[in-house]
Amino acid sequence: MTQAMGVKRAEKRVALAALFVGFLKVSLLGFGGGLVWARRIAVDQQRWLDDHEFAEILTLCQFMPGPNIVGITLCVGSKLRGAIGAITAVAGFILIPWTVGLALGGLCLQYAHLPVLQNILGGISAAAAGLMIATGIRLLLPHRSRRTALLFAALAFAGMALTKLPLVVVLLGLAPVSIAVAGITSAKAS
């Protein structure tokens, strides 16, 4: 069924304007979780690609550094219209929301010395810190049966949060060992 849809879809060429607007929507709707909206718009609403193709792009992007949602945007644009599609999709995602956000943010910071605003921002950032910790915990749950994974997560946490080492040092120090351990354990398992 997905293949039949794929054939139908490949016949029409997606307009660059539609790409721009589509990812502008993803960006504006995506409070906290842009991924949900990226899938809803690209797969369900526009039928630019099917679930299988979307999952493949997601896997690639999770494997890469940088904001994953920007990577998804770029890959979908690239898949549909090549390099110019990639640029258009990313521009749609970033340009307008960034400009508006920076203007609002800059304005807000002009008044950041006011006690009321200071208190509001303090409350928001306390809550936002909690959301980030919760996101990390949720990501960790699927790995909880692997004791070495928990160990390396704890080491990365300690290296960054407690010792204040530069990230490059923490990653270069831990990544080779962690990958080697993952290789040994999966070789044993198979």
Next chain:
Amino acid sequence: MNSPSATVALVAHLALLSSISFGGFPSVLPDVHNFVVANGWVTDREFANFFAISGVVPGPNMILMMSLVGLQVGGIPGAVASALATFGPPCVMYYTAYRLWDRFRDMPWQRIVRLGLAPLTIGLVIAGGYVMARAADTRWPSAMVTGAAVGLMLATRLNPLWILMTGGALGGLGLL
């Protein structure tokens, strides 16, 4: 505002960090925090403010947060350059990788590298939250807000925006 060399140093640092930001930009937040605070460009409080503002504005939050840091260090040019440094290098990598994807899609090493990197990036995301909590939670009531946010986010399917707004409202009422 600081000297132009400060902007250059910030942008170079952001470009380096974005190139190694496996697991997204939250994983490099502690490093950015330590870097800009140690250089005296941004205070703990201001960094927490940037975090709060970028959290309630829709759109690319982390790019916006780094732009606010850049705005503080080098004005509008600093903001634009910081945004580019945050998403530019990863975009080049995404594009290249997407083109090469077919060649290494079924390689077993790819799964192993991912298994090895995943716990590290998760530990770094939690460290990011911890460092931001340290900057934001000056007294025990705000620490309780952080704790409650963790609990609500894990236990309910509430839209995170409500949690942020509740935190802001409690702060605005002078309860924190």
